[in-house]
Amino acid sequence: MNDIKRMADIKIAVETDDLVPAALELAKQTGLELCKDSKSCSMDNADGDIIISVTEYPESPGYRLELRQAGKGAPGPVAAEFVAGTARHRRLYGGGRNQPLARAIGMKSGVNPRVLDATAGLGKDAFVLASLGCRVDLIERSPIIHVLLENGLQRAATDPATKKIVSERMQLIFADTIQYLKDLNIQRLPDVIYMDPMYPGRTKSALVKKEMRLFKSVIGSDIDADELLHAALNSPVKRVVVKRPRQAPNIGGLEPFTMIQTKNTRYDIYIRH
Ligand SMILES: C[S@@+](CC[C@H](N)C(=O)[O-])C[C@H]1O[C@@H](n2cnc3c(N)ncnc32)[C@H](O)[C@@H]1O
Structure with a gap:
């Protein structure tokens, strides 16, 4: 089980200023730390660390939460998506x-x-x-x-x-x-x-x-x-x-x-x- 990230290792990245209130609410709800955007999260974090991005998504309403790995060449994000x-x-x-x-x-x-x-x-x-x-x-x-x-x-x-x-x-x-x-x-x-x-x-x-x-x-x-x-x-x-x-x-x-x-x-x- 030592491959599991501790909650403290997972950070929230907020991709646009408009979404800061949503990201703050998520940080409150989960107790996770906020960092500026996924780029700066990736720089702070070693490759392989995990980020939740609060991001706009043109195909569905509201903001979308995406789970992704930090670092260059990491695979695309994973989200719960029912609309698109x-x-x-x-x-x-x-x-x-x-x-x-x-x-x-x-x-x-x-x-x-x-x-x-x-x-x-x-x-x-x-x-x-x-x-x-x-x-x-x-x-x-x-x-x-x-x-x-x-x-x-x-x-x-x-x-x-x-x-x-x-x-x-x-x-x-x-x-x-x-x-x-x-x-x-x-x-x-x-x-x-x-x-x-x-x-x-x-x-x-x-x-x-x-x-x-x-x-x-x-x-x-x-x-x-x-x-x-x-x-x-x-x-x-x-x-x-x-x-x-x-x-x-x-x-x-x-x-x-x-x-x-x-x-x-x-x-x-x-x-x-
Ligand atoms: C393989 S995923 C399920 C995928 C899902 N069928 C879908 O279509 O997206 C397994 C999920 O079950 C959750 N899980 C496993 N055991 C559980 C339990 N005893 N109670 C609640 N959730 C559980 C895990 O946290 C994980 O998110």
Whole structure:
């Protein structure tokens, strides 16, 4: 776990003077230190250090929070983005209710299960499910990932194309899901618990690699994924779906009831009888 950046090593860079109030608010919320802009942050920090940039983004409203590595030649930023880019493309042209993720959580014609996304991350999977009509509670425990996701959801809630999906169907909760499941409110009982914990192994896609490297330096690997799966299976929720790289072993060695496989990914489906 020593590859994880301490919170104190992560700095906030504010890219234009207009955004200073937003950056100050973020510094207050996270306790992180502010430096002027990503260029001066990079000069202060050794290569490989992590910055959250508060920046304008022409394709979506408001300011965008971007996680990036400092230093020359560092890969591009990572953000929670629902209005533009791949999320937009997937919303408009993705595989609909027939795509593997939707089938894995049990979507059928006229059936939109209520989902608890136990490992929200940047909310991509949750947004796909919400775009298809599911109500999703997204739980994230990393304060850094949580602020990025909150920012993505806030921006999407002001865009006419994504407003309804985000404000009516997606609710973000800052918690550790293992604890959250112990106190699960019966009124908010989901039909499905979905989990996609960080996998310690390697992956081939360049985009995933960039995201995963940054994620890993901020939060490490989710070494308690076994405990999370046990907590999910011990809850009163009937269906638990675990996303894994296709070749990865089952979490905790637990045999799923069934699975759905794609080229690189596997959805292990556990049904409680
Ligand atoms: C691989 S990412 C999930 C990516 C996500 N499915 C998406 O589509 O963007 C895993 C995330 O789960 C979070 N996580 C892992 N275990 C958790 C737990 N017990 N409670 C809350 N969040 C957890 C990590 O902090 C990380 O942000």
